[in-house]
Amino acid sequence: MSERPQTGSSTRRTMIEAIRDALAVMMARDDRVVSFGEDAGYFGGVFRCTEGLQQEFGPHRSFDTPISESGIVGAAVGMAAYGLRPVAEIQFADYMYPGYDQIVSEAARLRSRSAGGFTAPLVIRMPVGGGIRGGQTHSQSPEALLTHVAGLKTVIPSNPVDAKGLLIAAIEDPDPVIFLEPKRLYNGPFDGRPDQPVQPWSNHALGDVPDGYYTIPLGKASIVRPGEDLTVLAYGTLTFIAEAAVEETGIDAEIIDLRTLLPLDVDTIVASVRKTGRCVIAHEATRTSGFGAELSAQVQERCFDFLEAPIQRVTGFDTPYPVGLEWIYFPGPKRVGDGMKKAMAY
């Protein structure tokens, strides 16, 4: 279980509401915080994460942008260097590519190439992952394309409490932070069984979100389920899939929700794998050169003598994300469970 920050009162919130609350809290605290993106102003975003901000803070603090991801990120770089704290929304992570040059060549390197003379303290929010019948252009998980880039931090929360605390920490962070929002979790946790009705966050402990200001530090993983038999490294939606796989297999897995992919909480990972001796890595992104490869490499480098079985990767396949075969593609509890069994059987 994620530690619960204490701020006094709390409110039941979906992940969408938690994100909006984080933005509202920060916009109220700090005039420099501005929010913008495609349909993110007047309308409040296609997922409603910025709803009401324009009404509350005015169109100069929360506004619509042209459909230009490069323009969105590029303008954010300029604003951040000027001294603002821009929080830009990319409508779907699948659409980050036109803005990728601005992320990789500009935001990520501005501080180092100017030896600290200029900086780009910005946040880029983008919904990631599938499971919403979105097909290949509304389902991607491009985290590995971001973790390879020196100068970026990459964050991915799995629940409302973390989403709010991590987003506030990201806004306050002096470096560019990519904030990935697993869209399948926006309205409730997801156990990988698409035929079941959505469980709302209001039924879940992590949907009870502290009011006001609090942060969850970047770079710290969370052990969502302690266990002895093996370690599952997951993040975003796959955290819940791993829990479902534990239920299905009965294996006493320690499930780690990484929360921040870069910088990575190596200590928590290493301590767990040294304890359990087995490791399964689960993500929704395509396998080859996915972030699972980095995790596998690091675990192998740091826990070689402790490993009793090969590290297993359970991932999306190396194909585009199909709309018609969505649940074949998605690494659900069955496939994660199979990976766990394989690790145990070795």
Place this chain on the structure above:
Amino acid sequence: MSERPQTGSSTRRTMIEAIRDALAVMMARDDRVVSFGEDAGYFGGVFRCTEGLQQEFGPHRSFDTPISESGIVGAAVGMAAYGLRPVAEIQFADYMYPGYDQIVSEAARLRSRSAGGFTAPLVIRMPVGGGIRGGQTHSQSPEALLTHVAGLKTVIPSNPVDAKGLLIAAIEDPDPVIFLEPKRLYNGPFDGRPDQPVQPWSNHALGDVPDGYYTIPLGKASIVRPGEDLTVLAYGTLTFIAEAAVEETGIDAEIIDLRTLLPLDVDTIVASVRKTGRCVIAHEATRTSGFGAELSAQVQERCFDFLEAPIQRVTGFDTPYPVGLEWIYFPGPKRVGDGMKKAMAY
């Protein structure tokens, strides 16, 4: 040693000349082959890889483009779908990012999203790697950002003979191929000692390039040095650095030049590591989420019972490529050798 294709006569060529020859051979054989890029027409490219093609084949087959990497790749996608065989040059791989959306979202997925109705048989050539005092915008090795993308093939030759044969195979390939050219090897092999004069290819066996048409198949690695003690997985410039490290350490390493990163020649890798029990992976790109991570994960998954030591990654650091500290950044023979020693000492 790379196998030498037999076509009868041969000519001493630099890697630049070998690439130009591959283009000339294919443009003469197939009217559909066209070549273009920034400064790649009249002038023949800033590295001269397309020199003389416009004069030989006319401005409709070899031409200059506006400074727009997205336009270059996007136009190539349209031309390839139409039925031509475009070979586009990106002036430096560091400048591929404006064209990255066209590579990832378009070229890579056109075949699958149209169920084979349309295809994009194009080649994108780009110089990669450092060692030429180019600083952060003329030195990058972004291969991991390409190998993560389903639908692409990624090739990287390390010598003139391979460069010509692989480029011809890439042009004939029905899928989009990214052809990475290690620019530090353009004029000669490089042992990682920048103070020594450049060795020209004319002194090297692999600078003796067969004339006319031949191919080297994509997806096949080459064992450049057989050995018993450990396996070094390398590609591009690092192939030669590994050879220098063997010289310096005296370790009997088997050096594999991967040549194609995707599809990967898993069989050659696995056979070698199962034989040696130790593995060092060397590349110039930044470490985190680099292609070395994928190699490490696969070796671990497939050779777990054979590994006698943790797989070592020797890579560029997770920083931008600095011009002033170039040789500190570069993973030269000393660092590769240290990795080998570490693997042996375990």
Place this chain on the structure above:
Amino acid sequence: MAERHVQLHVPEPSARPGEIPDFSHLVVPPVHDARRPPVEAEAHSTYDLATTLIRVLDDDGRAGGEWDPGLDAATLKTALRHMIITRLLEEQFMLLQRQGKAAFAIRSLGEEAVSVSSAMAVGATSPGYGPGLDMHFPTYRQAGLLVSNGHSLFEMTCQVLSNSGDRLDGAQLPGLHSVPECGFFSISGNLGTQIIQAVGWAMAGAIENKRIVALAWTGEGATAENDFHSGLVFASVYQPPVILNVVNNQWAISSFQGIAGGGDTSFAQRGIGYSLPTLRVDGNDLLAGYAATTWATERARSGHGPTLIEWVTYRAASHSSSDDPTKYRPADAAAAWPLGDPVKRLSQHLIVTGSATETTLAELHEACRSEVMDVIDQAENLGTINSGPKASPVEMFRHVYAEMPPHLIEQRQELGY
């Protein structure tokens, strides 16, 4: 010097929910006023046509002016039929989505004249469609191209239902068709990217000295995407036979055209800075659209290069099945649109010219409706996204490469296939 407060200018549409629709900013010039230059005119001599509005049909449905393409009644009735079929079909697709039988739906309601007139004009001189020939690079709002170019309505519906009749094996969202033989390029789903691809296709045609034409399509919102620029730059430099169609339906999901940078210029005008000939056309006037496309097609096929066309129209429906437009614009905005409805306007024209009566038009509607309903029934019988046989999981791995590489074979086997 007049000092103004320095502030961020955030454009606002003329009316928001609860307010009265206001289209007074749309200057509608007198019908028939626009001149028709010869197709070989120098680009810069066409710039006046970037700010006017080419119109053939007046408010009473009478045709006239230099741009009147003089189409016969049979052709016009076919056009009307295609518009009606497109409308009814998409209405059904939306219904299927509401019933959970399709993952997604999107309509071109109110904009049908745009794609139908373009397809017909190009088709009139087309050497054929497919690699080496003519090709449209559409967005999701040009289903009329498929209807006009004779694609099977049944197949279209199967794609929308992601059932076993979907030739794309469930790879793509409903509506993101790919039909080479009907000149319909695979729709990406990523906005803006395909403008430069159309230019590339046209460049290939020019390299081969073929009298083909490629047609790029974009919404006005997506002109803000960077690849709109690369498309215009390459079109300007290499002068290939391409028609760059900007469909200005006033909205991009919830943002009005001012957020795309329309300002006090037209989107057609964007072409001027790139030395491209530009036409701005009444998009709800089938005859005007046909005429403009014919001009640009002739120009392209006769070696005079690219044309940019802005289609001024209105997105009468929601953006897609995921959208509720009453959240950001007056509910009755479409009804107030000054350029009317394309189906009504062409119908009216047929009536005033004596080519149809209210009765024959009602019959036409009825015939279209029953054709569409039959198609929907048949396709549903084959299955929907939630029921019936699906593409085999093997399909997911099949078309990633021409030949399945070892790692995909391995992953397919992992899955048990």
Place this chain on the structure above:
Amino acid sequence: MAERHVQLHVPEPSARPGEIPDFSHLVVPPVHDARRPPVEAEAHSTYDLATTLIRVLDDDGRAGGEWDPGLDAATLKTALRHMIITRLLEEQFMLLQRQGKAAFAIRSLGEEAVSVSSAMAVGATSPGYGPGLDMHFPTYRQAGLLVSNGHSLFEMTCQVLSNSGDRLDGAQLPGLHSVPECGFFSISGNLGTQIIQAVGWAMAGAIENKRIVALAWTGEGATAENDFHSGLVFASVYQPPVILNVVNNQWAISSFQGIAGGGDTSFAQRGIGYSLPTLRVDGNDLLAGYAATTWATERARSGHGPTLIEWVTYRAASHSSSDDPTKYRPADAAAAWPLGDPVKRLSQHLIVTGSATETTLAELHEACRSEVMDVIDQAENLGTINSGPKASPVEMFRHVYAEMPPHLIEQRQELGY
């Protein structure tokens, strides 16, 4: 209809090596003809200024016309000094590169009036430079901005030599400076990306209601990059206080301006389709550049939004130390350039107005030369890329993040630091 062969149009410059330079395509309108509208003029009322050429100095060096900024002799002499210093300094940098003491070198020879006039005009009303204030977003060919804005020539040279005096610790290629306090934004090295950043900076100023100005800089070749478009779109939509400078020096490495899509339009004209006020200025005329920038700066600071300026000039030198222009253009092209040399033209003006003589000008040159040579000597004493102390390897890890994360600490330790 005139049928033409359909073919790919690949633009060719008017002369190639061995041919006689031909600039007859450059229409030079009568000097002093261009009118100067009030700075609050509507954008579209300035469009005629996108195709003319704003000129203040005539061929004899006399100033006149509505755009004459009426600068005093002292200011003009300072401008001349900055141009000469820039020229001499960059000449030395090239020499250092040839001697292997610098990794790279690049010059603005023949274009010095562009950056010097801009820096002076902005500086005349600047509230200061740095975050929250004015900022230039230069390319590698605007070293004159640094000279004019008072950056230490010594520090500049240290950067070029990548020695221990380089404030960037060897992170960047010679010439890719970053000097916040002189209003010089860190140059990326990736073309085109910084135009939209300048727009973002200006948007931030507008959000804070500050009377600041941001200046984007691009070569004409890089206007083809996609982010030129995003910059223009955002400038058009949000109307922030930004000046978009396009330096048309006719060449982009080996490609002439026609490959960037100049066609029969000007680059200034690109702005028209985006509703941006546009000025086209004789870039070798310091007074004209000063006047145009003053106009745009006043416009920006008084809340009237962005301006696009095209500077028509000529790249007299090689593209960079890696380039040999005799491979793609006539060797004597620069000498034939109709707009002359900016240093000569301003010198001539000072002479005809009686503010200087051949002798005082020769003295000025000499003073500049000895100042530059002293600087070079001092900087070389500190070391070059090949000799002397360097930044510590620790520096490579230091500025990647504000605080060094664990994995970088580990990698630094791996390296032994």
